[in-house]
Amino acid sequence: xxxxxxxxxxxxxxxxxxxxxxxxxxxxxxxxxxxxxxxxxxxxxxxxxxxxxxxxxxxxxxxxxxxxxxxxxxxxxxxxxxxxxxxxxxxxxxxxxxxxxxxxxxxxxxxxxxxxxxxxxxxxxxxxxxxxxxxxxxxxxxxxxxxxxxxxxxxxxxxxxxxxxxxxxxxxxxxxxxxxxxxxxxxxxxxxxxxxxxx
Amino acid sequence: xxxxxxxxxxxxxxxxxxxxxxxxxxxxxxxxxxxxxxxxxxxxxxxxxxxxxxxxxxxxxxxxxxxxxxxxxxxxxxxxxxxxxxxxxxxxxxxxxxxxxxxxxxx
Numbered sequence: 001x002x003x004x005x006x007x008x009x010x011x012x013x014x015x016x017x018x019x020x021x022x023x024x025x026x027x028x029x030x031x032x033x034x035x036x037x038x039x040x041x042x043x044x045x046x047x048x049x050x051x052x053x054x055x056x057x058x059x060x061x062x063x064x065x066x067x068x069x070x071x072x073x074x075x076x077x078x079x080x081x082x083x084x085x086x087x088x089x090x091x092x093x094x095x096x097x098x099x100x101x102x103x104x105x106x107x108x109x110x111x112x113x114x115x116x117x118x119x120x121x122x123x124x125x126x127x128x129x130x131x132x133x134x135x136x137x138x139x140x141x142x143x144x145x146x147x148x149x150x151x152x153x154x155x156x157x158x159x160x161x162x163x164x165x166x167x168x169x170x171x172x173x174x175x176x177x178x179x180x181x182x183x184x185x186x187x188x189x190x191x192x193x194x195x196x197x198x199x
Numbered sequence: 200x201x202x203x204x205x206x207x208x209x210x211x212x213x214x215x216x217x218x219x220x221x222x223x224x225x226x227x228x229x230x231x232x233x234x235x236x237x238x239x240x241x242x243x244x245x246x247x248x249x250x251x252x253x254x255x256x257x258x259x260x261x262x263x264x265x266x267x268x269x270x271x272x273x274x275x276x277x278x279x280x281x282x283x284x285x286x287x288x289x290x291x292x293x294x295x296x297x298x299x300x301x302x303x304x305x306x
Binding site for chain 2: 017018020021022023025026029030033037038041042046049050051053054057058061062064065111129132133135136152155156157158187190
């Protein structure tokens, strides 16, 4: 059997890599680069995306001996990707020195208009997404790495509690509690931001 | 639905859209090469050791301690003037004319 063919399964490629063929790993990288990038882009600041994507594949390579043939490689890789993103935030928060920037009045005005318009179904999606992204980043920067990851997975991406727990390697109870608390914190932050701007 | 719930739902939808938009940001195409360079630098990886190999490693790790324990017990037994059953039988068989059971057991 020619296991170098493009139709070789993930498990076969993993076997080749573990047997000492380092270059075979490139096939896995090509196969899943888009998948990994899609996850990383959502969780990590733009200027760090490439660095973290590299870390994901290096970590995956080092963990290959632990990969079980009967599990889905894609699912396994997603888990490593999410945990690498979480580790990035843990490290980032540990060495964070300067407090994150505050928002301007235009963000608050925009948010008020957008929520009012959206709730009356008249919000135009083509309107600037930039303000929304800045508000989101501002709020997420004020959450702990744990709250941030759970909020992104459950509240923003719509993963179930069980799926998020599997991805993060936490218990469902922990994810459930974190999810509730982080959502409350987010709403509180945005509410406080609105009040501050009003004063 | 209450106005607050309505507003929170609207807020969630706005933030969700902004969050999912991040996927469309363009990144460079050199990072894959850099990742492979780092991986090649690490060299070949070894498969996780099987349970038999792990057991063997454990045995060898405990071997010096076992030797010390055996030596210690040997010294202890010799200092206790221990006479094994085999030695008693040897004595009885070798010198029956000189040593009777009565003498041996001090009866």
